[in-house]
Amino acid sequence: MPPEARPIEPKTDRGATMVDHADLIFTGGRVHTVNAANDIAEAVAVGGGRILAVGSNAAVRPLAGPGTRVVELRGRSLLPGLIDAHAHFAGLGAAMAAIDCKAPGMQSIRALQEAVRRRAAELPPGTWIRGRGYDQSRLAERRHPTRDDWDAVAPHHPVIFTRTCGHICSVNSLAMTLAGVDDATPDPPGGRYERADGRNLGVAYETAQAPLQQAAALSPAEYREALLRADRAYLAAGATSVHDAGGLTGPAFGPCQELVGAGELHVRLYAFVTVNSRQHPLLGLLPSGVRTGFGDDRLRLGAFKVITDGSSSGPTAATRAPYTSNPADCGILYWQQEELDELIGRAHRAGWQCTVHAVGDRAIEQTLDAMAHAQHEAPRQGLRHRIEHCGICPPDLQARVAAQGVIPVMQPAFFWEFGDGYIRNYGRERADTMFPVRSLLARGVPVAGSSDAPVTDHRPLFGVQQTLTRVTMDGDVCGPQERVDLTAALRLYTVNAAYAAFEEDRKGSIEPGKLADLVMLAEDITCVPAERLRDVAVLMTVVGGEVVYEA
Known part of the structure; x- marks a missing residue:
């Protein structure tokens, strides 16, 4: 039986206010709350931009008033707004x-x-x-x-x-x-x-x-149009938040801020500051006093990101052992260890959430060393440092990720396009250790899911599917032992992704008091075969209680 409705308390610590009636109610469906117990409810009430109540139809329906819109789910799934924890918003x-x-x-x-x-x-x-x-x-x-x-x-x-x-x-x-x-x-x-x-x-x-x-950089007008295109694409895919991993902070930020201020961008953005050299102009932000968390629920400054190696599919990832496809190649590493220690240390001491693009096992090891060094030199509480990709991650590195409390932000979606190349370039053994979601979850690590769009398909449901299957375009499977079930996969793209941005108290699950970011699907997702998840239609996307996309 679904739980009884839990009405929101007025003046909660999430800034909720007294609401007499709901603005929007969903009833008669499969409401995937993604709360700690992964409860499935029947109905949700929304008011004042927040979740008012979650529970049974009988308990939630009385919150309807004269102006309330009631949406009959008819057994279809309602999810928390999906979160892409690593993408390039303007780039898409x-x-x-x-x-x-x-x-x-x-x-x-x-x-x-x-x-x-x-x-x-x-x-x-x-x-x-x-x-x-x-x-x-x-x-x-x-x-x-x-x-x-x-x-x-x-x-x-x-x-x-x-x-x-x-x-x-x-x-x-x-x-x-x-x-x-x-x-x-x-x-x-x-x-x-x-x-x-x-x-x-x-x-x-x-x-x-x-x-x-x-x-070849875009003009401000071109950036504006690019941002609007990305916004429409993500809303149509049921995504309500994106962690922008590079490309937004810089020339695109001005047009982005204008669009957010005008209410024309609806996707919530967590914007990284990304550098790849000692000469990068954004390094000037480190001594400015600005740091992670500045902004609001629409546009917030995210992690300080350093790129330390190449791409998984190039292939240019920095590996401990030579590539299987080329014994003379171990990829490209951007930094010496002491250089990365110094840069991560500066950002860590300045109060930033630190993250590093690290794909190969050599780059991941270097990153973990740099983060451990920074914490040893200047201990901080509540760290949520991240590793973007964390691709070739064998058991010894998995253990260090868990011990250091680092959040890996992974792209299981890559297996479809690039998995065959992984097997060819890195060999079967290393390919099977790539993006080891199941092993890390078993160690208690809150893995976050993402697309890295436009590198691959931006749709979070595509990523959910690939987290379940790990199938390649040519029909192979990379690391079948790392597959997870639907419940775990959904958490990667909701509450775990919110946690990676210090936002799990505001989003990522359907619970009273949280932001009313929701996505309504055309089917009961639990009845859809894994190989068809990517094509489940999104019928409605809600951000802050506002219907911003409707099929």
Whole structure:
């Protein structure tokens, strides 16, 4: 039997106020509260932007008043608003306007060239042509496109194509000129250019991308449109909060703040400050006195993030042992240990939540060492330092993650697109230890789930599905022993993700007093086969008690 309704107390510590009647009531459904007991209720009442009551139909219906909207769930699922704990919000919106390299028929350099040729014919010379999402391992030519490929079809337009991982880009000669990059440009620390006989081919890895991506940066108007596109996409997918892991704090922040102030952005944003070098301009925030938590429930400053290695699929992740696919390669590590110790230590002492992009086991070990050093030198209470990705994480590192109280923010969704490459590049044994959700949960670690969009599909239900299946595009499975059940998977994308942002008292579960962030699905999710979860339709998304999306 569902629990009796638990009406909200007036003037609670969550800032609730007395509400005579509900603004919105959901009844007759499967309400996944995601509370400590994972209770399933029948009905929910919402008022004043908060959850008023959760319980049985009989207990909740009396809260209806003359103006209350009552939604009959008819046995369908109502979930807490889903949270993407690591994504690139502006980047997703920008990718939606770029040439889509994952679209059907785009799996060859020739097809990408034709798309560039068509766009060049539509745009004035000098206009940037952007593409996103290619994967050289799935292109017919099995290589990265080079400057020569783009020069052949768009010599008068700067061209930049960003690989699906976001850690590698390919540009034409005009783009290189605008960025001040030529054959003589040296490889920077933590990056490199692809070359042939001393000639720069226009393929940039990791930090070598920086001048090229800066030259191709969006205008304020383009950022505004990108943010609005991302907002619409996430709401349609049932996501009500996103932890922006890089790209928002910087040039996009002004347009974002304006849109939030105007009430035009509805997704709640937890915005990281992300750096990848000692010269990064955002390092200036560390001595400013500003730190994690500044802002409000719509737009809040998040973690201080350091990028320390490459991507899982590049592959450029920093590994302890050489790649299976290339015994001469162990990936790219951005920092020496003492450098990372110093940087994390500065942010830790300044009161920031610290997080590090660490994919390979060597990078994860380096990160854990740096965080342990920072805590030893300047002990703090209530730490919720994070590791973004925490990809190749064998048992010895799992034990350290648990012992240090670090929150891993993982992307099981990666297995679909990149799992076959993981097996090929890292070998079966390492691929099976990637994103070890079940093992970490068993150690009491509150793993958070995420997409890293636009790296892969932004829909949280896609991530939930992949957390259950860990299936690859070619039908293999990475680490079947790390699969979890639906209840555990939902917690990754709700209350665990809220915990990773110090927000579990306000969101992440359907409980009285919490923010009324909800998503209504077209089906009872418990009756949907795992392989179909990604396609369960979202019928309604509610943020702060306001219906912001309705199918």
